Amino acid sequence: MLWPAGIPGHAAHMKRVILSILTTLMIVATTLSAMVILERATLYVTSIRSPLPRAGAIAAEISLGVVLLLGTVWLATHVVVLIFAPKQEPPEGGPLG
Numbered sequence: 001m002l003w004p005a006g007i008p009g010h011a012a013h014m015k016r017v018i019l020s021i022l023t024t025l026m027i028v029a030t031t032l033s034a035m036v037i038l039e040r041a042t043l044y045v046t047s048i049r050s051p052l053p054r055a056g057a058i059a060a061e062i063s064l065g066v067v068l069l070l071g072t073v074w075l076a077t078h079v080v081v082l083i084f085a086p087k088q089e090p091p092e093g094g095p096l097g
Contacts, residue, residue, distance in 0.1 A: 019083050027076045034068040 041061045048054040 016083065023076070023079050023083060026079070027072065030072045030075060031069075034072055037068060038065050 038061070041064060045054065045057040045061050048057055
């Protein structure tokens with residue numbers, strides 16, 4: 001085992017620290033990959049000579065950028081809430097009436 005068994009709550013704390021580090025790495029990786037995809041798309045769009053296809057490609061690139069960057073923000077906040085949200089135990093049963 002990686003942590004001492006005699007310290008209560010130590011395993012949960014270490015798990016939270018490790019998960020927060022992995023979450024940070026995941027957020028950085030997804031944001032950088034989104035930026036690389038958008039950079040390549042920008043280089044491709046600017047190389048289009050005809051104005052009408054270029055206008056359509058610019059609109060598609062803006063849509064792609066919004067989807068990618070909002071997706072990374074959603075993913076980051078969703079994972080962080082899953083990790084750090086207070087865990088509530090389900091209420092014990094009681095009389096229904």
